[in-house]
Structures are given as C-alpha cells and as structure tokens.
Amino acid sequence: MNSAGRASPSGLSAEQAARQLALDGPNELPRPPRRTGWHILLEVAREPMFQLLATAVAIYFILGDRAEASVLLAFLGVIVAITLVQERRTERVLEALRDMTSPRALVWRDGVPDRIAGRELVRGDLIELAEGDRVPADARLLSANDLAVDESLLSGESLPVAKTASAATDGTSPITSNHVFAGTMVVAGRALAEVTATGARSEIGRIGTVLGSIEAESTPLHRQTRQLVRWFSVLGLVVSVAVGLLFFITQGDWLGATLAGITMAMSMLPQEFLLILTVFMAMGAWRLSQHRVLTRRAATIEALGAATVLCTDKTGTLTQNQMRVETLVRFTPERPVRWQAGEGDLDERFQPLLRHGVLACEETPFDPMERAFHMLARSALAPLAERPVLVHEYGLSPELPVMAHVWRMAGQPDQTVAAKGAPESIVRLCSLPEALRAQVLDEAGTLAERGMRVLAVASASFRGTEWPATQQGFDFRLLGLVALADPLRDTVPRAVQECRRAGIRVLMITGDHPGTACAIARQAGIDGDAGLLLGEEVARLDDAALQHAVTTTTVFARVAPQQKLRIVQALKANGAVVAMTGDGVNDAPSLKAAHIGIAMGGRGTDVAREASSLVLLDDDFGTLVQAVRLGRRIYDNLVKASRFVFAVHVPIAGLTLIPMLVGWPLMFTPMHIAFLEIVIDPVCSIVFEAEDEEPDLMERMPRDPSAPLFSPWMIAQSLLQGCVILLLVGGFYGWLLHDGLADDTTRASAFIALIASNIALILANRSLRGSIRAVFQRGNRALWGIILTILTLLSAVLLVAPVRRLFGFALPDLTLIGCALGVGAVTLMTLLAQQGLLAAVSHSRGSRATGP
Known part of the structure; x- marks a missing residue:
C-alpha cells in the first residue's frame, strides 16, 4: 500500500503566509542581476552610431568649434536618453512577463485549495501534487498515492523515483523517499506535501542552478537582421572611407575629410533594425499577455502569422469546461432505464451508479467532469456514516482509458473497486454478453450524438493487498452510463468562421466519443461531416496514408496522445504550419513537435506548459484566434518599420554623397544626421509597433x-520609396542652388523638405496597401505625438537664432517654406500611388502564398 487516508487539510492562514513570505522572501531562484542604467549606457557606448558621434564631437572640439561640438554633444545625450527609455521600458515588460509566467502551485490556505504563483509559496504551506506538475518547492510528503517523481534534474538518474509518505526505517531506501524537491517533475500519482524550503534554500538553490544563465537560441529573424546590419555596416565603412578620401583629394582638409566620412557612415548605418526586433518582440509578448496569452518563446510571435492549421482539443477549449450530469442510465434485462436532470429526486436504483462514479473520482476534484459527479452526489446521496479510505489507484493510460480507485469501506471485509472510463473500455473490462455490449454502446452513441460526454461506471470487490498490475485483474460489474453536458463557448463559432476567412483550417482532436466530437464540431462550425478519423484508424495507417488522410479529415476522435504526435507530423510533412493545443503529460511530444505548441493555463500540466511555446490562461479557443490575429498584426508592423528604415536611409546617404560628387555645397554635417537619428529611432520602434x-x-x-x-x-520597394524622396528633395536642392539663393537658405529649405518628406514616408507606410484613408486614420497616439515633437524640434532649429547658425541655416521666407512643404505633399502622393501600384503587383504575386 502506498498511501493513507487523511482528513481535508487546512494549511496556513493568509496572514501566516504573508508573515512567512516577508521573512523568507519569494520562492524563486536567484536571477541574473538586473540591467541597471549604467549597464545599458555601456551597451549604448559600444554602438557604432554612438562612437561615430563621439568622434565627431572630438573633431569639432579640436577645430575649436565649441558651440557646434556642444550642440552635437546635446544631441548625443538625447539619443542616449531615447535608447535608455526604450531599453528600460523593454526591461519592465520582460520583468512583468517573468512574474506572470511563474510556475503555479495548488496550495491550501485558510482551509480551501487555491492556485497561486509558485513564487508566493512559503515554508509550512500544504501543497497538492498531481501527475504532470513541476514540484514548486522542497517539501515533505504527508500522503501519497502511487507517487513517482523524475529527479533527473538533480541526480541525473533517468528512471522515476517512487515516493512514500513515511520515511523508510529499514535502510532499504534513502531518507529522501518521503521528500520531493523543487524543479523535479511528478510523472505519476498524487500527493499532499508540506513545504520545507523555498527559493535559494531549496536543494536546487543550494546546487546553484540559475535558470537565467541559460541563453535562448537566436530566432531566424534575429539572425537575418544581424547579417543584414553587418553587410550594411561593411558597405557603409567602405563608402565612408571612399568619401573621406575624395574630400581630402579635392579639398586637402583631413579633418574635414574625416567629418565627411563620419557623416556618410552615420547616414548609411541601419542600427535601428536590432532595436526594432527587441522592442517589437518584447511588446508583442506583452500585448499577447493582455489577451491572456503568455509567450514562452519569442520565435512563436514570428510563427503565429504563418499558421495554416489550428489543432484544438474539445473539452474546455471549444466548450465551457463547466460540466453537469445530465443523464444516468441503468441497464435491465428488459430495457435501459434513464434518469434526467430536472426530473426530480434521484431514484434509489441509480444511487449505486452515482456513488461508485464519485469513488472513481479524485477525493478533491479539480477536473470539471469530476466536480460534476461530486456536485450531484452532494445533493442526491446521503453521506456515509464513516469516510472510506483510499488504499490504491490506477490512472488513465493510452492503452486503457479507465480510472480505478480501491477503497477500504467501514464495516466491510472486502475492498471496493470503483472504475469509470470510456464505455467501450469499461465494456471490455466487464466481459459483457454480446447483446448487452451492443445495447450499452448503442445507448452511449445516442447520448454522444447529442453532444454529451459519456462515461461508463463499474464496480468490483477485492480482498488482499497484492494489487493486480492493471485494472484488468479485477472482476468488474457494469453499473451504467453517466452523460455529462458541457456547452459550447459563445465565442467559438465566430472564431472558427474568422479562421476560415483567414485561410486557416481548424481540426478537432479529442479523446471523446466520435458522436460527441461530431456534434460539438457541427455546433462550432467545423465541418465534422467532411471527414472523421478514429484513433484506432490513425494507428493502422502508415505515414503516407495518414498524410493523405489529414488533408480532408477535420475531426479526430478517440485519439491517444501518441496518435496526436503522428497527426502533427503528417500535417507538417504536407507543408502546413501547425498550432496544437494540449494539457496533459502525454501531450508534451505533440506540443513540442508543432510549430506553435499551445498549453492550457487553467487545466494544463506543468509538463505541457514547459513543452509549449504559448500558454492560454483562459483555455479559450477564441483567445487562440485573437493570438493569431495579434501575431499577424505584429508581423505586418514589423514589415512597415523595416520598410521605413530601409527607405529613410536612402535620401540621407544620397544627399550626403551627391553634393560631393557634383561640387555642390555640403547639405549635411554630423549634427544634421544626429538630428535625423533622433527622429528615426522613436518612429521605427514606437510608432510602427503601435499601429492598428x-x-x-x-x-x-x-x-x-x-x-x-x-x-x-x-x-x-523600400529602396524605390527612398529614391522617390532622394529625387524630389535632391531636385529641390539643386533647383534652389541653380536659382542663386544663399547656401544657408538653400540648405535650410532643403532640410525642411527632407523632414516633410520623411513625415510623408511615415504616413505612407502606415498601410501596406497604399490606402489614403489609412494615412490619416486615428488610433495611434504615438504617431501624432512623434510628428508634433518633430515639428516642434524643427521649429526650434529654425526660429532660435543661435541654434539656426550652428546648423548652418538661414530662415527661409514663407514662399520657400511653402515650397518645401509642397515637396513633402508631392512625396506623400507619389509614395501612395507607387504603393498602390506595387500592392496590386504584390497581390498578383501573392496568389502563390501558402494556403491552408
């Protein structure tokens, strides 16, 4: 025997727990030191743009131009401040997400069970452990039922370790056999335990394992970005050296040549890409969390927009997971006898069926189906004079989906065995005559076709303590069927329809009866009649046949976890991008195999959550579809921001280089580039990330x-956008010079035109389709705030005389300012027309995009 009976625990009170938490601190391992402002400053100082600006400041000081050096130094400070603000914002988001993804623990507080963040556990807490849970803290077992724990994290031993509630005193097993340790995994059984050590005082804490030291692998998008930045950096270095040499050869001024080279390098360096990715991924994870979806891997955000197939469970995901017993069925020699909910008190003929159904459930139920059994029993059955004692239990297995509990009943010499499970499995255990077997399965099918979850209940007697290896060792007698109703979630039909419009197939994969699965599929809008495949049929198909079958099948019923994995692999082999939901220990392989593994936050096990890349906190299919929608939005905005960065550097680099080549007065110095950098960084990261x-x-x-x-x-497309601005602003600059205007007036007017054109570039890239309506739509307060800030800074540069002189500007008259703003308006119209044309071409090319 591996367990003992126990009374309902009470645990610590909330006040006791709060005092202990203040004394011991949170139950978490030491984290890597937080990035302070100084750490971020050091990282900023390593950036090429910072170093180029610092060099320019030093050269101006050498030249004795202290005023220009001071202003450039102020710009350098503004750029550093913007970077600091964005980095700290990202750090705060990541810190909040780390708190939200803290492992959960089921703890008894004030006499009631409560699911809390693992970091809130304290010494003395009573915690419930079940198969699939990660142990949240070191604890001593108070009771255990067939408990086995994977301690490979600590010991390296691959085999699970059996645990008992009392320490061995005969020297046959280690003293730790009645202890469990933080970080280990429960692979079988259930237990109640008292927390003995938390955080750094736990065994894993003493070993010094620090989870934060594990660095995540770079995503493909990050690798692409780094490679692109390296290529542009090399190109920028080569071009800037060439420009510097050209300037020195033509002007004979080596300090001026150095400044010209620095200006060229600053104009071509696309350092914003890495900033974009950092901000977008962190804010993307945060936005997903606002929809009650936790992101465990950043690469998932990239994959969400590409999902072509959503494989979903039924119970709790499509349905409300709020079950109630609707029908009880007994089988007599004449005909089945039924009791319906709402028909009055429970007939005593059905009481053995309900009582044994409850005995086949957990003592403290958390599964909605088992809670429904207990709820009906409390209102319909008289309490037993003496509480029975659970002495052994058999869990569900893929081979035999039946749960059985062995009880010692007061005043009875034999133990009572109660079992519940799939009707076809219970029928096999009971060895029924063929006629009765057919009658039971027909009745189960009829109930399932009404969308109900159907279980069969059986009982047996047993004497002794040498337990059979499986439930098949008992002589079971069928007691009847229990049908439970679990209504469809209100949001599901609309979400399924939305998936259809988005070209995403929705497949239901469930362990339920095929009739139940098809009924719920029809209610949800999944075409259940288009194709149904049973788990046993999946098992018989070879890989090639299964790959063909999954192209037409929409409902998979009576599916075992290993068959789930084969279904995922078949879909992937067909080229689909697969999102898969799961909640159990045995779902972990299929969750890991899917491109997007989605664990259930409410009813899911820790094993499933750790194998997944997303966690649905509310277990709702509608939330999953919202996550796909948000993933597509994030990717779209990433494209918009990247397109802007590519485009905006073209006119800056071109207007730096062309005057040198054709002998015009230089339009830019490092100061002008620094001003433009102040504009570019917030636009590409903050503005485009917030786009609707x-x-x-x-x-x-x-x-x-x-x-x-x-x-x-x-x-x-981006280079073409940049060339449009370069031609219009460069042409405007050349026209002004040809008109004989002073250099400082010409430079100021062209600079206004460039700023107006850059604003036009921002507005044009708000939409991927070149929509005029999208240009001025509301909903992005960050955009209008940034544009107002840009215009305010430009006004200060033009209107404050000392600053205007430092920039080498003269205040243009209203006609010239109007012409410069007109260049911006022409730029916007040209960009929108160009985008509309390219969108039409892209649409014709996009007909080859991946379909469902």
Whole structure:
C-alpha cells in the first residue's frame, strides 16, 4: 500500500503566509542581476552610431568649434536618453512577463485549495501534487498515492523515483523517499506535501542552478537582421572611407575629410533594425499577455502569422469546461432505464451508479467532469456514516482509458473497486454478453450524438493487498452510463468562421466519443461531416496514408496522445504550419513537435506548459484566434518599420554623397544626421509597433513561413520609396542652388523638405496597401505625438537664432517654406500611388502564398 487516508487539510492562514513570505522572501531562484542604467549606457557606448558621434564631437572640439561640438554633444545625450527609455521600458515588460509566467502551485490556505504563483509559496504551506506538475518547492510528503517523481534534474538518474509518505526505517531506501524537491517533475500519482524550503534554500538553490544563465537560441529573424546590419555596416565603412578620401583629394582638409566620412557612415548605418526586433518582440509578448496569452518563446510571435492549421482539443477549449450530469442510465434485462436532470429526486436504483462514479473520482476534484459527479452526489446521496479510505489507484493510460480507485469501506471485509472510463473500455473490462455490449454502446452513441460526454461506471470487490498490475485483474460489474453536458463557448463559432476567412483550417482532436466530437464540431462550425478519423484508424495507417488522410479529415476522435504526435507530423510533412493545443503529460511530444505548441493555463500540466511555446490562461479557443490575429498584426508592423528604415536611409546617404560628387555645397554635417537619428529611432520602434491592424488582416491567406522578412521584393520597394524622396528633395536642392539663393537658405529649405518628406514616408507606410484613408486614420497616439515633437524640434532649429547658425541655416521666407512643404505633399502622393501600384503587383504575386 502506498498511501493513507487523511482528513481535508487546512494549511496556513493568509496572514501566516504573508508573515512567512516577508521573512523568507519569494520562492524563486536567484536571477541574473538586473540591467541597471549604467549597464545599458555601456551597451549604448559600444554602438557604432554612438562612437561615430563621439568622434565627431572630438573633431569639432579640436577645430575649436565649441558651440557646434556642444550642440552635437546635446544631441548625443538625447539619443542616449531615447535608447535608455526604450531599453528600460523593454526591461519592465520582460520583468512583468517573468512574474506572470511563474510556475503555479495548488496550495491550501485558510482551509480551501487555491492556485497561486509558485513564487508566493512559503515554508509550512500544504501543497497538492498531481501527475504532470513541476514540484514548486522542497517539501515533505504527508500522503501519497502511487507517487513517482523524475529527479533527473538533480541526480541525473533517468528512471522515476517512487515516493512514500513515511520515511523508510529499514535502510532499504534513502531518507529522501518521503521528500520531493523543487524543479523535479511528478510523472505519476498524487500527493499532499508540506513545504520545507523555498527559493535559494531549496536543494536546487543550494546546487546553484540559475535558470537565467541559460541563453535562448537566436530566432531566424534575429539572425537575418544581424547579417543584414553587418553587410550594411561593411558597405557603409567602405563608402565612408571612399568619401573621406575624395574630400581630402579635392579639398586637402583631413579633418574635414574625416567629418565627411563620419557623416556618410552615420547616414548609411541601419542600427535601428536590432532595436526594432527587441522592442517589437518584447511588446508583442506583452500585448499577447493582455489577451491572456503568455509567450514562452519569442520565435512563436514570428510563427503565429504563418499558421495554416489550428489543432484544438474539445473539452474546455471549444466548450465551457463547466460540466453537469445530465443523464444516468441503468441497464435491465428488459430495457435501459434513464434518469434526467430536472426530473426530480434521484431514484434509489441509480444511487449505486452515482456513488461508485464519485469513488472513481479524485477525493478533491479539480477536473470539471469530476466536480460534476461530486456536485450531484452532494445533493442526491446521503453521506456515509464513516469516510472510506483510499488504499490504491490506477490512472488513465493510452492503452486503457479507465480510472480505478480501491477503497477500504467501514464495516466491510472486502475492498471496493470503483472504475469509470470510456464505455467501450469499461465494456471490455466487464466481459459483457454480446447483446448487452451492443445495447450499452448503442445507448452511449445516442447520448454522444447529442453532444454529451459519456462515461461508463463499474464496480468490483477485492480482498488482499497484492494489487493486480492493471485494472484488468479485477472482476468488474457494469453499473451504467453517466452523460455529462458541457456547452459550447459563445465565442467559438465566430472564431472558427474568422479562421476560415483567414485561410486557416481548424481540426478537432479529442479523446471523446466520435458522436460527441461530431456534434460539438457541427455546433462550432467545423465541418465534422467532411471527414472523421478514429484513433484506432490513425494507428493502422502508415505515414503516407495518414498524410493523405489529414488533408480532408477535420475531426479526430478517440485519439491517444501518441496518435496526436503522428497527426502533427503528417500535417507538417504536407507543408502546413501547425498550432496544437494540449494539457496533459502525454501531450508534451505533440506540443513540442508543432510549430506553435499551445498549453492550457487553467487545466494544463506543468509538463505541457514547459513543452509549449504559448500558454492560454483562459483555455479559450477564441483567445487562440485573437493570438493569431495579434501575431499577424505584429508581423505586418514589423514589415512597415523595416520598410521605413530601409527607405529613410536612402535620401540621407544620397544627399550626403551627391553634393560631393557634383561640387555642390555640403547639405549635411554630423549634427544634421544626429538630428535625423533622433527622429528615426522613436518612429521605427514606437510608432510602427503601435499601429492598428490592417482591415484585411484576417481575410488573407497565411504568409509563407519560409519567406524572409527582408525579401528582395520588400527591399526593392523600400529602396524605390527612398529614391522617390532622394529625387524630389535632391531636385529641390539643386533647383534652389541653380536659382542663386544663399547656401544657408538653400540648405535650410532643403532640410525642411527632407523632414516633410520623411513625415510623408511615415504616413505612407502606415498601410501596406497604399490606402489614403489609412494615412490619416486615428488610433495611434504615438504617431501624432512623434510628428508634433518633430515639428516642434524643427521649429526650434529654425526660429532660435543661435541654434539656426550652428546648423548652418538661414530662415527661409514663407514662399520657400511653402515650397518645401509642397515637396513633402508631392512625396506623400507619389509614395501612395507607387504603393498602390506595387500592392496590386504584390497581390498578383501573392496568389502563390501558402494556403491552408
């Protein structure tokens, strides 16, 4: 025997727990030191843009131009401040997400069970452990039922370790056999334990394991970005050296040549890309968390927009997971006898069926189905004179989906065995005559077709303590069927319809009866009649046949976890991008195999959560579809920001280089580039990240997951946008010079035109389709705040005389300012026309995008 009976625990009071938490601190391992402002400053100082600006400041001081050096130094401070603010914002988001993803623990407080963050556990807490849980703290077992724990994290031993509630005193097992340790995994059984050590005082804490020291692998998008930045940095260095040499050869001024080279390098360096990725991924994870979806891997955000198939469970995901017993069925020699909820008190003929159904449940139920059994029993059954004692239990297995409990009943010499499970499995255990077997399965099918979850209940007697290896060792007698109703969630039909419009297939994969699965599928809008496959049929198909079958099948019923894995692999082999939901220990392989593994936050096990890349806190399919929508929006905005960065550097670099080549007065110095950098960084990271979704976001096919973000087509579009601005502003600059205006007036007017054109570039890239309506739409307060800030800074540069002189500007008259703003307006119209044309071309090319 591996357990003992126990009374309902009470645990610590909330006040006691709070005092202990203040004394011991949170139950968490030491984290890596937080990045302070000084750490971030050191990282900023290593950036090429910072070093180029610092060099320019030093040269101006050498030249004796202290005023220009001071202003450039002030710009350098502003750029550092912007970087600091964005980095600290990202750090705060990541810190909040770390708190939200803290492991959960089921603890008894004030006599009631409560699911809390693991970091809030304290010494003395009573915790419940079940199969699939990660142990949240070191604890001593008070009771255990067939408990086995994977301690490979601590010992390296691959086999699970059996645990008992009392320490061995005969020297046959280690003293730790009645202790469990933080970080280890429960692979079988249940237990109640008292916390003995938390945080750094736990065994894993003493060993010094620090989870934060494990660095996540870079995502493909990060690798693409780093490679692109390296290429542009090399190109910028080569061009800037060439420009410096050209300036020295033509002007004979080596300090001026150095400044010209620095200006050119600053104009070409696309350092914003890495900033964009950092901000977008952190804020993307935060936005997902606002929809009650936790992101465990950043790469998932990239994959969400490419999902072509959503494989979902039924119970709790499509349905409300709030079950109640609707029908009880007994089988007599004449005919089945039924009791319906709402028909009055429970007939005593059905009481053995309900009582043994409750005995086959956990003593403290958390599964909604088991809670429904207990709820009906409390209102319909008289309490037993003496509480029975659970002495042994058999869990569900893929081979035999039946749960059985062995009880010692007061005043009875034999133990009572109660079992519940799938009707076909219970029928096999009971060895029924063929006619009765057919009658039971027909009745179960009829109930299932009404969308109900159907279980059979059986009982047996047993004497002795040498337990059979499996439930098949008992002589079971069928007691009847129990049908439970679990209504469909209100949000599901609309979410399924939205998936259809977005080109995403929705498949239901469940362990339920095929009739139940098809009934719920029809209610949800999943075409259950289009294709149904049973788990046993999946097992019989070879890989090639299964790959063909999954192209038409929408409902998979009576599926075992290992068959789930084969279904995922078959879908992937067909080229689908697969999102898969799961909650159990045995779901972990399929969750890990899917491109997007989604664990249930409410009813899911820790094993499932750790194998997944997303966690649905409310277990709702509608929330999953919202996550896909948000993933598409994040990717769209990433494209917009990247396109802006590519485009904005073209006119800056061109207007730096062209005057040197054609002998015009220089338009830019490092100071002008620094001013433009102050504009670019917040725009590409803050403004575009906050953009609303495109109107057709969920009406287009999923994007091709193999297509790089920085595709030749996207780069070509961006360079074309930049060339439009370069031609218009460069032409305007040349026209003003040809007109004989003073250099400082010409430079100021062209600079206004460039700023206006950059604002036009921001507005044009608000939409991927070149929509005029999208240009001035509301909803992005960050955009209008940034534009107002840009205009305020430009006004200060033009209107404050000392600053104007430092920039080498003269205040243009109103006609010239109007012409410069007109260049911006022409730029906007040209960019929108160009974008509309390219969108039409892209749409015709996009018909080849990956479909469902």
